[in-house]
Amino acid sequence: MDIMKDMALPCIYSLIASIAFGVQFNIRFRHMLAAGIGAMLTQLIFTGFEISGMGQMICYFFSAAAVSVYAELMARRVHVPVNMYLVVGIIPLVPGGYMYNTMITLVSGDVESFSHQFAASVGIAGSIAMGIFAVSAIVRLLRIITRQSI
Amino acid sequence: MEITAKELLQITSRIGSMLIEYGAEIYRVEDSIYRIAAAYGFYGGTSGKDKKIEVFAIPASLIITVNDGSEVPLTQTVRISSRETNLDRVDKLNNLSRFICVEKPDTATINKHISEICERKIYNYPVRLISYAVVGATFALFFGGTPFDALFAGLISMIVFAVSIFVNKVKPSVFFQSVIGSVVIASIAVIVSKAGLTGSFDKIIIGASMNLVPGITLTNCMRDFIAGDFLAGMYTLTEAILTAVGMAVGAASAIAVFNMI
Structure with missing residues (x-):
């Protein structure tokens, strides 16, 4: 495979796009770069999983989990809400292509490929949500345990 | 105290x-x-x-x-x-x-x-306009578009931003907002490609539509569910789904209309 085209370029694109998204969410400049790097890491991890030949949903699940871990760690470190890094970090995972294909097959009336594309986009969105869900649940549990022990 | x-x-x-x-x-x-x-x-x-x-x-x-x-x-x-x-x-x-x-x-x-x-400053209109254009253009490239697609996706994103400022003045619902946004995106993209300026319009629409994606609603919804706030979680989940459906409805109707012409 072409490393430049398939790995480096998407990472750079997601870095730039997520910094621009940071402007839309009114994040200050000094947090923006860290958030953008989070998005870049997400894309890198996602490509890594994809190359290793895992199932698509698993790829999305683990990438979303990875970005949640990054967001939780960064938020603890600089004392900001976790949202700030998490919202920007999952941007490269959004299944824009599948959502578009769902819509376009609906317009053309091709029911068979519509149901296929619809299932894929709902499944991907679900996997991303579950990835965030899993990590946040574990972090919450850890916080409750540590607070009680003190 | x-x-x-x-x-x-x-x-x-x-x-x-x-x-x-x-x-x-x-x-x-x-x-x-x-x-x-x-x-x-x-x-x-x-x-x-x-x-x-x-x-x-x-x-x-x-x-x-x-x-x-x-x-x-x-x-x-x-x-x-x-x-x-x-x-x-x-x-x-x-x-x-x-x-x-x-x-x-x-x-x-x-x-x-x-x-x-x-009183803390928010980013002014020119900066936000550029950020919309950058998001549109980079995502058109990200999903495999040509540099020409990226250029048009950026321009269309700017138009969407300008339209959204006017539309938001009447405080519409999230569904209506995303329908309007994606109608604008899809119709301009189809016109551009019918005029022969680019090959296909799909990468332009995907790139520019990324500006409307309900990213923050979905993350907030998941985090509220974990915290046990199910009512708040359902509220934001409904909002996220409605936004996504609105995007699909807007783009689909625009493309269907232009296919008939």
């Missing part, structure tokens, strides 16, 4: 409604208010203390009841009708509530801090 129930109600309702408005998770709103109240000796739930506070928040409204041990409790309800994401102010409000818990300042100091947060 002791404060009265009335002052506590005024401070907490102001901070809470601002947190909801700027896109904080609902469990964070309730948690912050309970912590601020606890700093002044008001406790929630079945603590058995004389001074009590109860908070109920969903993304559309905030209800706070304070009782300082007298017979008549005080209640304030705040209806939150419009929300705009501003994570910088959420961060600063979070710092403020942490500061209140440690220092227990008087109301005048707190009100001064709140006004300072309200």
Whole structure:
């Protein structure tokens, strides 16, 4: 495979796009770069999983989990809400292509490929949500345990 | 520093409604208010203390009841009708509530801090316009478009931003907002490609539509579900689904109309 085209370029694109998204969410400049790097890491991890030949949903699940871990760690470190890094970090995972294909097959009336594309986009969105869900649940549990022990 | 129930109600309702408005998770709103109240000796739930506070928040409204041990409790309800994401102010409000818990300042100091947060600068229109264009253009490239596609996706994103400023003045629902946005995107993209300027319009539409994706609603929804705020979670989940459906409806109807012509 072409490393430049398939790995480096998407990472750079997601870095730039997520910094621009940071402007839309009114994040200050000094947090923006860290958030953008989070998005870049997400894309890198996602490509890594994809190359290793895992199932698509698993790829999305683990990438979303990875970005949640990054967001939780960064938020603890600089004392900001976790949202700030998490919202920007999952941007490269959004299944824009599948959502578009769902819509376009609906317009053309091709029911068979519509149901296929619809299932894929709902499944991907679900996997991303579950990835965030899993990590946040574990972090919450850890916080409750540590607070009680003190 | 002791404060009265009335002052506590005024401070907490102001901070809470601002947190909801700027896109904080609902469990964070309730948690912050309970912590601020606890700093002044008001406790929630079945603590058995004389001074009590109860908070109920969903993304559309905030209800706070304070009782300082007298017979008549005080209640304030705040209806939150419009929300705009501003994570910088959420961060600063979070710092403020942490500061209140440690220092227990008087109301005048707190009100001064709140006004300072309200005056914090947001990015001006040109910067936001450029950010829309950059998002559109880079995502067109990201999903495999040509540089020409990226150029048009960027231009269309700018138009969408300009349209959304005008549309938001009448405070429409999220569904209507995303329908309008994606009708604009899809119709201009189809016109551009029918005029022979680019090969296909799909990468342009995908790239420019990324500006409308409900990213923050979905993350907030998941985090509220984990915290046990199911009502708030369902509210934001519905909002995210409606936005996505609105995007599909808008683009589909625009493309269908242009296919007929």
